[in-house]
Amino acid sequence: MRVNSQLVTQGMPDSDLSDIRDLHLFSAMEDEHFQRLLRASYVQNFPPQIELISEGDPSDFLHILLSGSVDLFSSWNGRETSMATVRPVSTFILAATVKDAPYLMSARTMEKSRIALIPSQDVREVFDKDSQFARAIVGELAQCYRGVIKNTKDLKLRTSLERLANYLLRLQARTGGAQTFTLDAEKRRLASVLGMTSENLSRAFKSLQPYGVLVQGRQITITNQQDLEGFAKPNPLIDNR
Amino acid sequence: MRVNSQLVTQGMPDSDLSDIRDLHLFSAMEDEHFQRLLRASYVQNFPPQIELISEGDPSDFLHILLSGSVDLFSSWNGRETSMATVRPVSTFILAATVKDAPYLMSARTMEKSRIALIPSQDVREVFDKDSQFARAIVGELAQCYRGVIKNTKDLKLRTSLERLANYLLRLQARTGGAQTFTLDAEKRRLASVLGMTSENLSRAFKSLQPYGVLVQGRQITITNQQDLEGFAKPNPLIDNR
DNA sequence: GCTAGGAGTTGACATTTATCAAGTGGATGC
DNA sequence: GCATCCACTTGATAAATGTCAACTCCTAGC
Numbered sequence: 001m002r003v004n005s006q007l008v009t010q011g012m013p014d015s016d017l018s019d020i021r022d023l024h025l026f027s028a029m030e031d032e033h034f035q036r037l038l039r040a041s042y043v044q045n046f047p048p049q050i051e052l053i054s055e056g057d058p059s060d061f062l063h064i065l066l067s068g069s070v071d072l073f074s075s076w077n078g079r080e081t082s083m084a085t086v087r088p089v090s091t092f093i094l095a096a097t098v099k100d101a102p103y104l105m106s107a108r109t110m111e112k113s114r115i116a117l118i119p120s121q122d123v124r125e126v127f128d129k130d131s132q133f134a135r136a137i138v139g140e141l142a143q144c145y146r147g148v149i150k151n152t153k154d155l156k157l158r159t160s161l162e163r164l165a166n167y168l169l170r171l172q173a174r175t176g177g178a179q180t181f182t183l184d185a186e187k188r189r190l191a192s193v194l195g196m197t198s199e200n201l202s203r204a205f206k207s208l209q210p211y212g213v214l215v216q217g218r219q220i221t222i223t224n225q226q227d228l229e230g231f232a233k234p235n236p237l238i239d240n241r
Numbered sequence: 242m243r244v245n246s247q248l249v250t251q252g253m254p255d256s257d258l259s260d261i262r263d264l265h266l267f268s269a270m271e272d273e274h275f276q277r278l279l280r281a282s283y284v285q286n287f288p289p290q291i292e293l294i295s296e297g298d299p300s301d302f303l304h305i306l307l308s309g310s311v312d313l314f315s316s317w318n319g320r321e322t323s324m325a326t327v328r329p330v331s332t333f334i335l336a337a338t339v340k341d342a343p344y345l346m347s348a349r350t351m352e353k354s355r356i357a358l359i360p361s362q363d364v365r366e367v368f369d370k371d372s373q374f375a376r377a378i379v380g381e382l383a384q385c386y387r388g389v390i391k392n393t394k395d396l397k398l399r400t401s402l403e404r405l406a407n408y409l410l411r412l413q414a415r416t417g418g419a420q421t422f423t424l425d426a427e428k429r430r431l432a433s434v435l436g437m438t439s440e441n442l443s444r445a446f447k448s449l450q451p452y453g454v455l456v457q458g459r460q461i462t463i464t465n466q467q468d469l470e471g472f473a474k475p476n477p478l479i480d481n482r
Numbered sequence: 483g484c485t486a487g488g489a490g491t492t493g494a495c496a497t498t499t500a501t502c503a504a505g506t507g508g509a510t511g512c
Numbered sequence: 513g514c515a516t517c518c519a520c521t522t523g524a525t526a527a528a529t530g531t532c533a534a535c536t537c538c539t540a541g542c
Contacts, residue, residue, distance in 0.1 A: 055478055076398040077474050083393065095383040095390075104390050105476055127379070132371045134379060138368070141382040142336040149336075149345050149391040152324065154437050155396055157317040159498070187520070195397050197500060202521050217508090217520095237296055237345055240359050400528070428490065438530055443491050458490095458538095 012043050012116070016066055019089045020116060023064070025140050029133040033126045046109045049228040053107040059096035061117040065089065068113025071189065072105040082192035085110070085185060094140060097123050110185070153238045160196040164204045165232035167194060168213065168220060170239055179225075185219040251285050253357070260330045261357060264305070266381050270374040274367045282359040287350045294348040300337035302358040303423055307332065309354025312430065313346040323433035326351070326426060335381060338364050351426070394479045401437040405445045406473035408435060409454065409461060411480055420466075424459040 017038070020026055026034060043066065048050065052063065055074055063070075070086040083105050086092045096103050097120040127134050154163055167190075175181040183190060191201035205215045211231045212224025222228055248389035258279070261267055267275060284307065287293065293304065296315055304311075311327040324346050327333045337344045338361040368375050395404055408431075416422040424431060446456045452472045453465025463469055 074394045074398065074478075076394065076476055076479060080396050081394070082399040083390070083397075095386045098379055099383045099387070101387070104387055104394070127374070131375060134372060134375045135369070137379050138339055138375060138382060141386055142377060145336045145382055145386045145389065146340065146342070146345055148386065148393060149324070149452065152389060152393055152396070153315045153317065153322070153345070155393070156322040156324075157315065157320050160500090198520070199501080199522085203499095206521095217491060225334045235317055237315075237343065238317060266483070402528090440492080440531080441529060444529095447491095 004110050006228055012038065012041070016043055016114075016116060019127050020064055020065055023089060023091065025091060025094075025136045026133070028136055029126070029130045033130040033133060037118055037122055037126050040122060043114060043116045046113050046115060048111050049107055050114075051106060051108045052115070053093065053103050053105075055104055056102050057107045059093060059099075059101065059103055059120050062091055062097045062120055062123050063107070064091050064116040064118065066114040066116060068115075069110040069206060070107050070113060070115075071110050072107050072212075073107075073192075080192070081195070082189055085189075085193070092142070094137065094144070096120075098127065098137060098141075100124065110189075147241050150238050150241055155195055157238070160200060160208055161204050162192060162232060163194045163196075164201065165208055165211070165213075165228060166234050166239055168222070168239070169229065169232055172222060180219060180221040180224075183220060187218075253279065253282070257284055257355075257357060260307055261305055263458075264332065266332060266335075266377045267374070268401055269372050269377055270367075274371040274374060278359055278363050278367050281363060284355060284357045287354050287356060289350055289352050289354075292347060292348075292349045293356070294334065294344050296345055296347045297343050300334060300340075300342065300361050303332055303338045303350070303361055303364050304334055305332045305357040305359065307355040307357060309356075310351040311354060311356075312349050312351050314349070314433075315346050321433070322436070323430055326430075326434070332381070335378065335385070337361075339368065339378060339382075341365065351430075388482050391479050392482055396436055398479070401435060401441060401446060402445050402448055403473060404435045404437075405442065406449055406452070406454075406469060407475050407480055409449075409463070410470065410473055410475050410481060411482070412461075413463060420464075421460060421462040428437055 020038075021034065026037075046068075052070065052147075065086050065088045067088050070092065071082055072084045072086060072092065073080055073082045075081075086107075092107065093103055095101075100120065127137060129137070154166070158166070171184065172178070172181055175184075185193070187201055188198040191198045195202070196204070199224065206230070208231075209215075210224055210227075212227040214221040214223050261279075264273065267278075267339070287309075293311065306327050306329045308329050310329075311333065312323055313325045313327060313333065314321055314323045317321075327348075333348065334344055334346070336342075341361065347380070368378060395407070412425065413419070413422055416425075426434075428442055429439040432439045435442070437445070446454065449472075450456075451468075453463055453468040455462040455464050
């Protein structure tokens, strides 16, 4: 145990350890298995704009973002699109890890980021031993699955203007519900997340002005909550995420 | 055991039972737990065009399609889109069941269908007891998750023409790889699955003609495999599903 | 055989979205 | 303080996609 403990904490501060342990994914599992998971894990700091993962690569590590932010994106035929933004503290690329299948998305840091890397092999081994862990993974995967389904509904059922309006309402709710709040990403990334071009996003913001949306740089003010909600028609089966 | 066995087979023929048992999801679990699952389950035949599930409903049953076919679709603000097609033998709405959360999609039979219904409550209970079952659910959910991610990439990175071209190549592969094969759904449903209108699908088929696609009703012939693949640029990280 | 209905197609047109090119404006670095 | 860079914006235009209406064609039902 002494040795394990030594290895575990090698380069991994207690604060990181407890951040990870507190994640829903790891909170219920046995201590021994948690130690086992971290045996060959390590934490690393990355500068901004570093590509951590390229889609198609074998999934060698389960990643846990401890601080900073990570963009998950995909490419095809010279085009690229942002699929999601990872914010601390959470894991990413869990599905590839448990299936031992290639990553479907690439990942790059958006800012200076601190990331824990757990060997996928160990995740799969512990997953076979620890039922609590297996159950937590089920919960996590089901959550992720439902998130992607909601995103698909957003994409297929709404115009880009409607997607933007609902995005703003979700962001407002997520940041505390105040009338004024701040975009959490560059507008061009936001455009890509919403499935549109930067130019179109610019125009979309203007088109939302009559519905009570004031844009000043990254700062958004909802001047008429009712009008915006009337236009956006948010729906829990799409927007609760 | 006698009693259980009696209950289990009540209205559920052995062929159905073994079809279900053979599913990856149930194949490794303990017999006792399998019996437990089926205790309050039943099988029902549905006519075509019956709405089995409405999005937003509580997820009372895990559904297993034994024969026929089921359309999963979603609506918002008077619009509707097909999300996926379920073909036998497979389960659907697993994520809602394990999360005990409302369905995100509605489901309707496309043809006469035979469906087993397992109380979600039982699924969650057995899932807590049977590690093998929990593990199988992880595999299933990860698979589903990756499927939806691929679909999102398809939607965001490709034009409707490219989506159709790749759909045809996937269908061709799925049906055995012959030059000629048959569409497995109405064209209007196909259009909705691909995120376009029927009218647009009609024109898209015409636009693919120069690339070696011959359409005769529901029958498709790929007259120039190379040209079509050159245009479609299929990619395993999007199209292997 | 005839009719009615519905899926599919087609054409004309509108809307949405992307592309390209030329700005603006603010932040950074020397 | 000034030049440079880069995100963002704006306008003009093109391409993709949706809408509406009319039409064809097949089939189910009588």
